[in-house]
Amino acid sequence: MNKKVIAVDIGASSGKMAFGEFDGSQLLVREYRDFANRPVDIGTALYWDVFSLHNAIVDGMAYFKEKYGEADAVAVDTWGASYGLLDKKGRLMEPVYHYRDERTRTTIQDMNSVMNTYELFRLTGCQCNRTYTLPQLYSYRAENSAVLYNASSMLLLPDLLGYFLTGVKTTEMTIAGTSCLMENRQENWSIEVARRFGIPEKLYTEIVEPRTFKGNLRQEIQIQTGMKNTRLVATVGHDSAAAVAAIPDFGENKLYISIGTNVSMGVERSECLLSREGYLKGFKNTGGIDRKKIIYRDFSACWHLNEFIRTRKEQGITYSFVDLINMALEVKNPVPWFDVEVLSFNEAGGDFCRKMNQYFAQTGQRELTEDGEFVRSIYESIVLKIRHYAEALKELGIIYGRINIINGAVRNSLLMQMISNALGKEVYAGMEYATLTGNLLTQLYAMGEVKTVKEMRSLSAECFSMKQYGPEEQEYWTETAEKYERIIK
Known part of the structure; x- marks a missing residue:
């Protein structure tokens, strides 16, 4: 039955x-x-x-x-x-x-x-x-x-x-x-x-x-x-850990990036990371399924897009997320970037575009006037922060191979391609409802329908597909990352 x-x-x-x-x-x-x-x-x-x-x-x-x-x-x-x-x-x-x-x-x-x-x-x-x-x-x-x-x-x-x-x-x-x-x-x-x-x-x-x-x-x-x-x-009650539980064939030496309102990104290991170096780089520990440990960093992502949409809506202009993707694609000139973790960007309310321009002025970058450029800047700033913490894991001696991107933002193929470009690696994106899937799979585990977490993730691989993206525009993203790191220091 x-x-x-x-x-x-x-x-x-x-x-x-x-x-x-x-x-x-x-x-x-x-x-x-x-x-x-x-x-x-x-x-x-x-x-x-x-x-x-x-x-x-x-x-x-x-x-x-x-x-x-x-x-x-x-x-x-x-x-x-x-x-x-x-x-x-x-x-x-x-x-x-x-x-x-x-x-x-x-x-x-x-x-x-x-x-x-x-x-x-x-x-x-x-x-x-x-x-x-x-x-x-x-x-x-x-x-x-x-x-x-x-x-x-x-x-x-x-x-x-x-x-x-x-x-x-x-x-x-x-x-x-x-x-x-x-x-x-x-x-x-x-x-x-x-x-x-x-x-x-x-x-x-x-x-x-x-x-x-x-x-x-x-x-x-x-x-x-x-x-x-x-x-x-x-079930795995923490939503981020539930999503990790569902990733097809996931395990040690693999990186996950879960993107929605916030980004949660990290690795699964047997032991916690408690070094001072890990602390100074901002990494955290949380529990995963079967007492695995998730070493991760989280920060706001699509929150910034929501705040841009809210700002323009209050000014009488309505955009959909599809509109934002198309606007960003049309931008050909380089844009300035901001640190998505700065407090002012994470407080609701106010004119988000004005906040961005104030940051650009303070960091010696050009201010923006076109909405497409604001959106492109938000996308690139999210991607560059992902790259920042991916590199930080390497600096801690945590080496990973396959990169998995999950949850709602995987519908945005532009963002997925940009992440692959910035990381200089192939990425596999899918499972827009990864958290719900992890929840369902854990219940099957409880009922004995799957016997191990490995079986859970093998079942996930059989039932859900992941789309592969390969890196492009490597010279641009290498130069961009170097400039970005100087700006956020």
Whole structure:
């Protein structure tokens, strides 16, 4: 009998669900279903609307049940670090804060009085910034809030949404790795970090590995969805790690580049990277499936294109992503570049084109007036930052062969070709829904339909194709990279 599985993947701006069916040899995704993820700004705080997300999941499950029948399993992955605090009766104590909420703006500086960033990196493997769970929890202390101490437990977002479905309170291992609250091997909670920062240890729940069955759906959920025998699986809860789990024939000595709103790029290894050189180059560690370690760097990517589109829309001009590609293709003259990690470019609002020109002026580059040139500059700046960190991995002695590019941006053939050009290597691009696929495959792993991660990735290779791009314009990109590195120093 075919196995039926439902994957839920929630990103910062939208969520997706997929209904997959496995016949013993092929995984067929029968349908994808989208839903919105709209943060709630009440003026004094910025929250995630987790109740809307919960309802979207339940509605999606009911829709799939009506169309395809009952699923054997369902699993949820999300972005990292967001959490909910529960009281002793299991009730959510407050709305779930958005990681960009203003309460953490100065928290990292406050934390430095307790522990410097390098010591924290050595203890946790994380390059902690204000979006991680630890500074969000530490901000309660700065506000003298009793919420933290009155809470009975904490669940990170995939586990919180799973708790709403089942009533089970456990924490999946890879999503816990996004908290900056784990030991550096990304396998157990850090008691030392909790004690040093005054975080109550009672908040920690049991850690479970990906492919663990969490439990059955609550009776109310069974009634709402029509699914009586569906079980919740702890998939690879961290969306980036879920995508890596799905890459065809992936493993050590291979590079992944996942591109959407942000870029996550790195390698999979058996051990974490904890050297000072790795720390200084900004690399982080997070857990992967089967206790593998992912050494990675992340930074904003299509966020900048979204901000350009927003800016022009506010000025009465509407562009699609296809328009942007065509505009960039028409640009023949060299464009200036900017550092996509500069704070001003990562703060929402304002005139994005003006921000770009201000940076160009400050770095001695020419300012732009044509929209096509702005777009071309954004593309090249993203690509050059990818090259920057690809070279940084080599400088750390981490050698890789095959380069895999995954997730939504693989639809953009111009961007894929530019990345191949800049890296001077062949790249393989595909799996625009890699995160959802990793979620589905992990459920099959939990059910014993595939026996190993290697089998998971072999199945992925059989079911999903990757397009090859070869490097072109090598002289231009070599010269461009040299100029770019001088500019961003």
